[in-house]
Amino acid sequence: MHNLLSVIVPTRNAMPYLPEALASIMAQGYPHLEILVVDGASTDGSREVASAFPQVRLIEQAGTGLGAARNSGLAAARGDLIAFLDADDHWPADSLSMRITYLHAHPDAPYVSGYVQRFVEPGTPEPAAYANGWLDQPVPGYTPGAVLVRRSFCETVGPFDEQLRIGCDSDWLARAQDTGAVLSFVPQLVLHKRIHTSNLSASIAAYQRELLTVARRSLQRRGVI
Template sequence: MRLGRTAERRRRRSVRSRRPGTRPPSTRPCCTSSPICRTCCSSTRSTTSATRAGPTRRLRASPAVRTVTGPLVSVIVPVHNGARFLAAALDSVAAQDYGSMEIVVVDDGSSDNSAEIAASYRVRLLQQPNRGVAEARNAGVAESSGELLAFLDQDDLWLERKVSRQVAALEADPTLGFVLTRMDILLEPGTPRPEWLPEQMRWQDSRGTVPSALMVRREAFERVGGFDPGYRLTCDADWLARAKDAGVRWSAVDEILVRYRIHGGNEIYDRDAVLREVLAVVGASLRRQRSVIGTGGA
């Protein structure tokens, strides 16, 4: 009985010592210091219904000091069963030194906890039935509002100056429609090397023609059109071919700013399917060029 009375007296003293109109300190984490920090302010949308965000989680990488600002960059991250690498990809966005970004994650019908991982970051999360990566990217673009668009696949990584260096290149030359960057290849331990990947490319850099290396002006993207869902494996190569055929000017930042991860689960291991689609992309490009020549176009 004495212990109970003592606890009650302590509680009353605590209440009396608190100033009127104040509340106890909140333990809820604040995400205002990071563009994609904990999701006390994340939003989740679905093509069918809204879903609740999952439990918040701590970023493994501390957000960078953002000393560079400029036009808004919309970062589109399509994901399908990408729980294994998604957090690392989003952390690499958090580590950017560029401050004007919005992140749109499109969960393309994942059966793992990809959506829960995405919802633990300060991102806009869209959820849709599995329709393929092309439609997922297009949905993300439609939901975004940035003047510039950047794409990051669920298993790739950005180096911290990737966004700022590409923005600087586009700002320096207003005639450019899009900018690529150099990349290196991150071959996961124990992963067999794809037949198409030369041994020396395991450590040498190359010009990135993958979506994770692309930044494009929205007006140029709309001029070319979205990613074609008819190409399951090479919709990115098809988009670049169409951009070239449309006369969109481009450049590449001569710096390694992307890490392209190969881990055994990539669809690029289906060599025959990739080859068929590449031939289809080349054939479509040749037909477009012949059409322009035949009509006397420039």
């Protein structure tokens, strides 16, 4: 028996990356799949591109941030399994099947990830933060695009914090970890993550401030401070 799987794709003016992201989802070959593209008031044709793909449901919102987009997708999702893919990233072949197979084989595992390979978009200067070979090899995927999660665990963790413009993903993953649940890993590459000048995390100072907030909240939840 196949579980319905919902893939949530937040996008805002994501051309020309969105077609590759959606094509990589369709290429997974999973037979029970819905793709939810949450568009934040794009003006570059992203909505039209998304609507041209079969199995895509377009959800339009006012462009109030990444956390709000993810939450809109979660509210509309019908699947027992939830996956995320940012509009500027893409999955390699068999990314879904490896993670789905793991969850089917481990019914007590609430979520699973794999490895991420970052790559620099041509014409983008390589950020200093990715020096020392970090771009040359896959690393463990502590990012939503690498994670496959059961809906029941999403409900346990709760929504993404819409007040965190950049750190909402880190906050969600920290809250998931603080439940005591273990994030399992498959030893394969499951996500190609694009580095370009429009990445939210390129706002390094703002990102660092929000990560400090995430860390402080986690320490408070665990009673350390």
